[in-house]
Amino acid sequence: MDMEKYLDLFVSEATEHIQAAEKEAGRLQGVAPRPESLNALFRHFHSIKGMAASMGFGEIASLSHAVEDLFDRLRKGGAPPGMLADLVMEALDSTSAMVAWAAIGEQRGKLTVDTAAIIDRVRANIPPLPAGGALGEKPAAPLLELEPAAGRLWQCLVTIDAQAEFPGARAALVIRRLQKLGQIVGTTPEREALQNPQFDGRITVDLVTERPEAAILSAVKDLLDLKRFEVREPPAAPPAPLSDTSDSTQATVRIATATLDRLLDSISAMITRRGALAEAIRTRELHKAREGLDKLSESINDLRGQVMLIRLMPFDNITPRLTRMVRDLCRKTGKRVALEIVGADVSLDRSVLEEIIDPINHILRNAVDHGIEPPATRELAGKGAEGVIRIDVSREGDQVLVAIEDDGKGMDGDSIKAAALAGGFATEAELAAMDEQQVLLLTTIPGFSTAPKVTEVSGRGVGMDVVRTRIEALHGHISISSRRGKGTRLMMTLPLTVAVIDAFVVECQAGLFAVPAGAVARVESVEPARISTTLSGSFLASQEEADGTGRITYIPLVHLDEALGGTPAGRPAAAVQVLAYQANGARGALAVDRIRERREVVVKPLGPPLERLRRYSGAALLDDGSVALILDLVNLSGA
Amino acid sequence: MTSDSHSDPNMLTVLIVDDALFMRSMIRDILTNTGKCKVVGEAANGREAVDKYRQLMPGLVTMDIVMPELDGIEATREILKGDPGATIIMCSALGQEALVIESIAAGARDFIVKPFTPEKVIRVVEGLTRR
Numbered sequence: 001m002d003m004e005k006y007l008d009l010f011v012s013e014a015t016e017h018i019q020a021a022e023k024e025a026g027r028l029q030g031v032a033p034r035p036e037s038l039n040a041l042f043r044h045f046h047s048i049k050g051m052a053a054s055m056g057f058g059e060i061a062s063l064s065h066a067v068e069d070l071f072d073r074l075r076k077g078g079a080p081p082g083m084l085a086d087l088v089m090e091a092l093d094s095t096s097a098m099v100a101w102a103a104i105g106e107q108r109g110k111l112t113v114d115t116a117a118i119i120d121r122v123r124a125n126i127p128p129l130p131a132g133g134a135l136g137e138k139p140a141a142p143l144l145e146l147e148p149a150a151g152r153l154w155q156c157l158v159t160i161d162a163q164a165e166f167p168g169a170r171a172a173l174v175i176r177r178l179q180k181l182g183q184i185v186g187t188t189p190e191r192e193a194l195q196n197p198q199f200d201g202r203i204t205v206d207l208v209t210e211r212p213e214a215a216i217l218s219a220v221k222d223l224l225d226l227k228r229f230e231v232r233e234p235p236a237a238p239p240a241p242l243s244d245t246s247d248s249t250q251a252t253v254r255i256a257t258a259t260l261d262r263l264l265d266s267i268s269a270m271i272t273r274r275g276a277l278a279e280a281i282r283t284r285e286l287h288k289a290r291e292g293l294d295k296l297s298e299s300i301n302d303l304r305g306q307v308m309l310i311r312l313m314p315f316d317n318i319t320p321r322l323t324r325m326v327r328d329l330c331r332k333t334g335k336r337v338a339l340e341i342v343g344a345d346v347s348l349d350r351s352v353l354e355e356i357i358d359p360i361n362h363i364l365r366n367a368v369d370h371g372i373e374p375p376a377t378r379e380l381a382g383k384g385a386e387g388v389i390r391i392d393v394s395r396e397g398d399q400v401l402v403a404i405e406d407d408g409k410g411m412d413g414d415s416i417k418a419a420a421l422a423g424g425f426a427t428e429a430e431l432a433a434m435d436e437q438q439v440l441l442l443t444t445i446p447g448f449s450t451a452p453k454v455t456e457v458s459g460r461g462v463g464m465d466v467v468r469t470r471i472e473a474l475h476g477h478i479s480i481s482s483r484r485g486k487g488t489r490l491m492m493t494l495p496l497t498v499a500v501i502d503a504f505v506v507e508c509q510a511g512l513f514a515v516p517a518g519a520v521a522r523v524e525s526v527e528p529a530r531i532s533t534t535l536s537g538s539f540l541a542s543q544e545e546a547d548g549t550g551r552i553t554y555i556p557l558v559h560l561d562e563a564l565g566g567t568p569a570g571r572p573a574a575a576v577q578v579l580a581y582q583a584n585g586a587r588g589a590l591a592v593d594r595i596r597e598r599r600e601v602v603v604k605p606l607g608p609p610l611e612r613l614r615r616y617s618g619a620a621l622l623d624d625g626s627v628a629l630i631l632d633l634v635n636l637s638g639a
Numbered sequence: 640m641t642s643d644s645h646s647d648p649n650m651l652t653v654l655i656v657d658d659a660l661f662m663r664s665m666i667r668d669i670l671t672n673t674g675k676c677k678v679v680g681e682a683a684n685g686r687e688a689v690d691k692y693r694q695l696m697p698g699l700v701t702m703d704i705v706m707p708e709l710d711g712i713e714a715t716r717e718i719l720k721g722d723p724g725a726t727i728i729m730c731s732a733l734g735q736e737a738l739v740i741e742s743i744a745a746g747a748r749d750f751i752v753k754p755f756t757p758e759k760v761i762r763v764v765e766g767l768t769r770r
Binding site: 006009010013014040042043046047049050051053054056065069165166168169172173176194195197222223224 | 658659660661662664665705706707731732733734736737739740743744748749750752753754755762763766
């Protein structure tokens with residue numbers, strides 16, 4: 001369409017609006033603006049915007065649109081910014097200059113006015129809406145007046161073309177047409193959603209009508225931008241609502257829109273970077289491709305970090321349940337217990353949090369049932385009648401520590417040993433070699449129980465073996481310490497998140513394995529001279545750096561093949577790759593044939609029955625499609 | 640208005656309502672160029688639109704929303720009160736979707752979003768005349 005012939009008209013009419021607006025703006029000086037002035041100014045800029053947009057004068061349209069928005073907000077009760085008159089005058093001057101340039105056919109874009117800066121200034125001065133909504137704004141008019149109707153219920157599935165302008169208004173036209181056939185008894189989403197800019201063009205309309213299906217179809221068939229329209233009879237009965245009494249933490253997440261915006265930003269960045277990478281590959285520029293890959297990885301990390309944050313949930317979310325349970329237990333056992341929770345504001349991945357509810361419950365049951373003594377016994381022992389269970393949650397790097405401590409009678413190492421011997425869980429020689437920690441951990445062997453009788457509270461449900469299995473399935477660890485007469489402390493070390501871990505991918509005769517990097521203190525190539533081999537095994541001589549003394553310590557060294565059941569290879573002939581680690585307080589070193597790479601791996605749980613293999617905490621799928629089992633260093637060294 | 644403007648039964652008679660002469664001229668040209676429309680009148684605000692509608696009884700009204708005196712939505716309501724069969728399409732601008740939805744509830748038959756192009760206008764007008 002040839003717009004040149006409208007140019008004169010545009011210039012003269014826009015100039016009229018500018019002059020009238022200048023006059024109104026002059027009245028704003030130093031006084032509270034009157035509603036008539038605000039309305040008039042709104043209309044002037046609205047008119048200029050519409051004409052400029054039609055002429056293709058983008059800058060004029062954008063500027064007048066910004067001022068229009070400003071006055072729209074002001075006339076709805078927003079507080080006028082200081083220097084409003086100056087701001088409007090400045091906008092009018094620029095508009096006027098741009099219109100003048102346009103009048104002589106000067107190319108837009110080569111203007112001396114910095115439109116963008118003025119637009120920013122205007123937009124920055126748009127006040128927020130007053131609390132309680134817009135003043136003087138009419139309450140939303142009902143979209144449709146309902147008329148009584150009878151007939152059959154139909155579900156109309158409406159899809160408006162995604163490219164359509166104002167899809168909500170298009171949908172409103174469809175609803176209006178259907179309305180004429182009978183009565184609309186409901187829509188999904190609600191009709192109010194049509195005005196939402198996020199409305200995606202899909203709406204289901206429940207219509208009661210006596211008219212046949214063909215009449216419904218033909219009522220809407222000529223409507224524009226109606227991409228799909230289907231009519232069907234609704235399901236016989238509405239689906240039963242999902243039970244919300246389920247024991248697990250709710251599976252839905254409320255996300256702030258600002259967070260969603262950030263996610264979208266990250267994804268946009270990824271798309272851009274993917275484009276750059278594709279371009280570099282197409283032009284075979286290796287350097288650029290590497291750079292592009294780095295940038296893309298950066299975006300992915302960024303996105304992952306954001307999603308992880310969304311998944312975090314404070315420990316506090318489960319404390320009401322724990323408190324309730326302890327209270328119930330006290331009532332059943334006649335004991336008195338105060339539950340103290342410290343660090344409830346520490347956040348964990350929601351799936352970790354869900355998974356640790358049962359183990360914590362069980363530990364609390366044990367503490368109340370076996371740990372805390374009856375009030376009379378406690379008083380005899382010089383303790384307060386009320387026992388104390390303390391849950392201490394803290395964060396350490398990318399791990400969360402949950403300590404559960406009671407001031408009860410503590411665990412009896414001798415009884416545990418006796419029960420282990422009697423039950424055939426360990427030989428006398430094995431027991432003799434065990435330290436206190438290992439003895440206490442015997443209680444986590446399946447089927448092990450020292451309880452003289454199965455009491456109502458802790459004899460059922462998960463046992464300590466299940467507690468340990470659950471925690472390890474989350475790539476966590478459990479340790480126990482206890483002092484007779486003083487109490488027991490269980491410590492759970494949990495990863496902040498479960499889905500992805502940083503790991504070394506290593507090779508040995510047995511295949512490919514992943515070692516969680518969190519536990520690895522350092523990686524080095526070790527000369528045979530530094531390795532001493534004795535009858536009890538190999539040791540790596542290592543200079544102590546941590547305490548600055550520089551003294552030599554010897555760390556147990558084992559080759560991965562050996563740890564997995566192969567025969568000891570003795571001292572290697574050449575330098576070997578070694579990962580020095582610290583797991584559950586114990587230090588060790590693992591020799592491997594080759595360290596392939598350090599990378600992030602997505603952890604897949606092994607599932608039953610493989611999850612019983614304590615040496616492995618999961619499996620990781622690698623880029624080439626091969627699978628690496630993820631080593632559990634604590635259980636690997638302890639085995 | 641000459642009497643023959645209503646005489647050709649194949650021509651759709653149109654009343655253009657917009658406070659900007661510029662917009663009215665553009666819409667007039669676009670509609671006239673289709674060869675199917677005859678612009679029988681123009682109005683620069685809602686009050687004028689209601690009066691002109693009663694006089695001319697056009698087959699179609701293009702209605703701007705933001706106007707002095709009486710806005711387009713109110714004018715639509717008044718026109719439909721007098722003639723429930725009136726065909727009114729709204730001329731709206733970006734950011735006015737809520738007003739358009741309100742107009743549809745008031746009885747508007749369709750809408751066009753500015754900036755206007757002949758394609759947009761023709762598409763809507765042809766959609767209406769097919770009915």
